[in-house]
Amino acid sequence: MGGHAVRYYGLNRDTVDFDLQVATESWDVLDARLRTTRLAVPGMFVEGDSWRRTTFRRFQIGRLDDGREEWLEFWKANHLLSDFEDVFRRREVGMYGGRSIPFMSLPDLIRSKETQRAADWRDVERLEEFLDARHLARVTHGELPVAAALAQIRSRPGYESFLQVGRLKSEGDVRAALASAQTPMTVGYLLPSTPTADLPDLEPRIEPVVIRKLRTIVPGSEVHLALVEALRRRYRQARQDADRADKEAIRAAQKS
Amino acid sequence: MEKQLDALMSEFGDLGADPVARLLLTGQARTVDEAEEMYLDASLPEFFALLETDICDDDLARHPLTRLLLSRGSRPREDSIL
Numbered sequence: 202m203g204g205h206a207v208r209y210y211g212l213n214r215d216t217v218d219f220d221l222q223v224a225t226e227s228w229d230v231l232d233a234r235l236r237t238t239r240l241a242v243p244g245m246f247v248e249g250d251s252w253r254r255t256t257f258r259r260f261q262i263g264r265l266d267d268g269r270e271e272w273l274e275f276w277k278a279n280h281l282l283s284d285f286e287d288v289f290r291r292r293e294v295g296m297y298g299g300r301s302i303p304f305m306s307l308p309d310l311i312r313s314k315e316t317q318r319a320a321d322w323r324d325v326e327r328l329e330e331f332l333d334a335r336h337l338a339r340v341t342h343g344e345l346p347v348a349a350a351l352a353q354i355r356s357r358p359g360y361e362s363f364l365q366v367g368r369l370k371s372e373g374d375v376r377a378a379l380a381s382a383q384t385p386m387t388v389g390y391l392l393p394s395t396p397t398a399d400l401p402d403l404e405p406r407i408e409p410v411v412i413r414k415l416r417t418i419v420p421g422s423e424v425h426l427a428l429v430e431a432l433r434r435r436y437r438q439a440r441q442d443a444d445r446a447d448k449e450a451i452r453a454a455q456k457s
Numbered sequence: 458m459e460k461q462l463d464a465l466m467s468e469f470g471d472l473g474a475d476p477v478a479r480l481l482l483t484g485q486a487r488t489v490d491e492a493e494e495m496y497l498d499a500s501l502p503e504f505f506a507l508l509e510t511d512i513c514d515d516d517l518a519r520h521p522l523t524r525l526l527l528s529r530g531s532r533p534r535e536d537s538i539l
Contacts, residue, residue: 326531329531330531330537356531356537357530357531357532357534358531358532358533358534358536358537361533361534362534365534408505410505410508410509411505411508413508418514419514422514422518423518423523423527424514424517424518424523426527426530427517427518427523427526427527427530429530429531430526430527430529430530430531431501431504431505431526433530433531434497434498434501434526435501438498
């Protein structure tokens with residue numbers, strides 16, 4: 202996960218931290234496991250401070266020529282991560298730095314970046330484009346049903362690409378995709394193509410006035426795309442609020 | 458306080474009436490990027506209220522909030538790196 206996973210998926214990103222999610226059963230023996238690796242030399246794996254040590258631990262593994270510290274960082278859990286077993290089952294294995302490495306799946310990585318930080322949302326914006334482009338390629342090669350791909354559309358270039366190649370023409374596909382859509386942006390993109398479709402319950406809830414407008418607007422028009430951007434902004438605000446609340450709850454629990 | 462602010466902004470003429478410029482001039486935002494983000498976040502209720510009016514789609518497409526939502530949102534396909 203983290204910056205190296207972002208790089209693996211194609212976004213050039215300067216990072217000096219290595220972030221990993223670990224299984225619950227490995228958490229308590231993390232130190233012992235690290236000491237058995239070939240990196241374990243005296244002075245290595247000095248544990249750093251963590252304000253949520255029961256779920257996040259970090260170990261310094263070196264210092265770059267420019268003086269920046271390199272850290273190996275471990276997450277046991279947080280509100281943006283699914284259970285390790287689920288995340289691991291959805292992993293993507295690929296070559297990175299000359300080795301075959303398991304990475305968090307792209308949808309899981311996007312979810313993990315829905316934090317308070319503006320920089321993470323800039324990554325989300327690009328990663329959404331990568332995800333949509335991958336899905337369109339898989340649809341084109343017959344590896345993914347159209348409805349499954351449409352159900353995850355989140356970016357404007359992704360939507361416009363599906364629209365341009367005629368992948369939103371099947372009412373059945375769009376209806377099926379809408380039924381399993383997980384973000385307001387996806388609903389926003391798809392609804393004008395099937396205006397009478399039923400909608401899933403989502404958080405944050407889409408304002409009724411926006412739904413009414415989406416049911417009458419021309420697909421792909423500027424107003425349509427602006428409505429989706431309003432929904433995206435609402436979504437980001439809600440996710441940022443949730444991340445802030447999670448951090449405040451942890452800090453409050455630590456004080457009590 | 459609001460009256461004092463209005464008086465101060467009036468000295469900047471048209472610029473003082475621009476909500477984004479106002480955020481910059483009052484020090485609430487440090488950059489244009491930050492000011493536009495703050496303005497848009499705060500203006501979503503206004504945008505949704507606009508949808509309740511009888512504004513036609515052409516006028517809605519030309520509205521400054523619509524333009525700003527588009528310019529600060531997910532980029533168009535032709536500008537994508539993919």
